Amino acid sequence: MAAALAERARSAPPWAGLPVAGAGYRNLVLAASGGPERLTAAAELAVRIAGYDEYPVVYPRRIELVRAGDGWRVEREESAGGPPAPWDFGPLRSAPGANCLVVGPAAGPDPAELAAVGDRAVPAVTEVWGGVWPERLLLERPATGEQFARLLEGDPDGWTGMAAVTVAAPGAPWHTPADRVLVNPEVYGRLSDFGRQVVITHEATHVATRADTRAWTPLWLSEGVADWTAYRDSGRSPQQVAPELARDVAAGRTPTALPADRDFAAGATGIAQAYEQSWLACELIARTHGPQRLVAFYRAIGAADGQGEDRERRTDRLMRRELGVGLEEFTRQWLARMAELRG
DSSP, X not given: OHHHHHHHHHHSOTXXXXXXXXXXXXXXXEEEOSSTXXXXXXXXXXXXXXXXXXXXXXXXXXXXXXXXXXXXXXXXXXXXXSSOOGGGGSOEEEEEOSSEEEEEETTSSOTHHHHHHHHHHHHHHXXXXXXXXXXXXXXXXXXXXXXXXXXXXXXXXXXXXXXXXXXXXXXXXXXXXXXXXXXXXXXXXXXXXXXXXXXXXXXXXXXXXXXXXXXXXXHHHHHHHHHHHHHTTSOOXXXXXXXXXXXXXXXXXXXXXXXXXXXXXXXXXXXXXXXXXXXXXXXXXXXXXXXXXXXXXXXXXXXXXXXXXXXXXXXXXXXXXXXXXXXXHHHHHHHHHHHGGGO
């Protein structure tokens, strides 16, 4: 049985189409299935993409084997838990860019366009956050929105408005930062060229800042810096960057506090406004104190001890240290800046 899996990995690997640096099955457990001529195996499939994966990506697999002469052959293989592997949906192809690798279905759209977007995103992010990250992107674009949701192990209806999301590799060590950008082809495909660039640069910022992001980092800050980085130097006015928020402000629907984490949940009412409010908060910091102070504040939050202090007090303390203003006063400044959206 081990020989059959080794042969599959060598001559007919399911991950064909990917630049794989190492792959193989491990922790094999066998069980009888339908008589002496058939076996079922549980195994872990470990795959490492060359130039991108520091650790193997691990997929639990269920494998059906049938006797073939003096040996065995693999008849069927499928996911046995966790998200499916990208090749479970069909053959793949990959396209390298200068700063990224795009993985998608062999029969899907030309990956060159997405690679070009990724190649522009990486230096734009490095210009703000420096070269402390690997400065490369792994972009996965499945064939459909349903496949996108399945790779996230989520309800497709909950992801209908999401163009992309940054995720960690399945089976990676717990301390490994999220390092993959998963693209929703249906939503991404409806965006303008500018919108596509904003989305991928936003996600690239998440990849670059993952080492500085903690559970206690407010989502308004992590999502806000990603949007601020993506829109930086775009020449767009605040009303163009935050149209939903501008309409709310004009109609007298003004928030009273910075967005809560729950406001960013997939399918949440007002999620567009939550992102726009967060961009405005980070734009205010960068405009008032400079981009370097925004970066320093973000990193200070991530470097803080997560014990013995609630999030709001920690944010207030570090905001005072890095920006010279407390959270309450900053919120007042943010609301005043928001009022300017009336035009």
